[in-house]
Amino acid sequence: MQSKLNLILNDFVALFFPNTCIGCRGSLPNGVQHICPTCQYDLPKTNNYKEDVPHIRQKLVGSIPFNHMLAYLHFQKKGIVQHVLHALKYNHKEDVGVLLGRWYGHDLLLGGFQNEFDMIVPVPLHVSKQRKRGYNQSEAFANGLSEVLKMEVCNGITRVTASETQTRKSRVERQENVSTVFKAENSLLLKDKRVLLVDDVITTGATLLACGNVLQEVGIKALSFGVIAATN
Ligand SMILES: [Zn+2]
Incomplete structure (x- = not known):
């Protein structure tokens, strides 16, 4: 009863x-x-781990040398992906990032990426923002990838300044704005490693480039990018 x-x-x-x-x-x-x-x-998968999607790679081509630009999903406004990313960032759904990382990790295994990287480095949040949110959504995605791909997550970069909102700035201003925002935290650990740098979304690519520059300055062996979603 x-x-x-x-x-x-x-x-x-x-x-x-x-x-x-x-x-x-x-x-x-x-x-x-x-x-x-x-x-x-x-889910609108890009599948660009097995077939190039030019407009995604194009976001970073001509900037710094890199191997892979991997995006799990196409970002669609008002679609599933926007709901999912919103929940991940603003509704305390850290688990969603881990889940997406696991799913994408399985795709990457099928694509032969199991020995392609030595470590995964998430794009960091400023410490004050992470304290407020309680977690870093890029690190959650990295943790899911790490479980499946069996490679460690290294918080090798920190965010030095909490940059202001960038939506009203030009592309050049945005790039200048982020270029002094990040610094390497553990250079010895990063040196000579093949790094997969991960973030939640790539829009202009300015954040990934700024972090990528920091990684290359400390002498990593190879740089690749991985994101949950890429805008058109
Ligand atoms: Zn549903």
């Missing part, structure tokens, strides 16, 4: 606090976390 009451109570609670998919707001099947199977199937 007690357990039946509990079930009814659970249903009652679920009615008002449903365990919903962050993609479509539909209810999640038992045992499924955050993203329902339909939304998972509908």
Whole structure:
């Protein structure tokens, strides 16, 4: 009798606090976390680990030498990806980053990337922002990738200044703005390593470039980029 009451109570609670998919707001099947199977199937994958998507690579071509520019998803405004990234950054859904990292890690394994990198370095948040959010969303993604690809995550870069919002600046101003924002934290550990630098989104590429420059200044062996989503 007690357990039946509990079930009814659970249903009652679920009615008002449903365990919903962050993609479509539909209810999640038992045992499924955050993203329902339909939304998972509908994720707009770039698949650029196996076939080049020129406009993504183009964001960084001609800047600094790099090997791979890997983006898991195409960013779409008002689509599943925007909902997912919003939840990851602003709704305390750190687990979503880990989940996406695991899923992408499996794709990369299939693509033959298991021995391509020595370590994963997340783009850092400023310490004050990370304290406020409670975690770094890029590190969450890195942790999911790390589990599957079996390579360590190294917080090799720190963010020195909390840069102001950049949406109203020109591309050149943005690049100048981020070029003095980051510094290497553990040069000896990074030296001669093949690094996969990861972030949540690539838009102009200015942040990844600034971090990439810092990594190359300390003498890493090879640089690649990995992001959850790339804008068009
Ligand atoms: Zn869904």
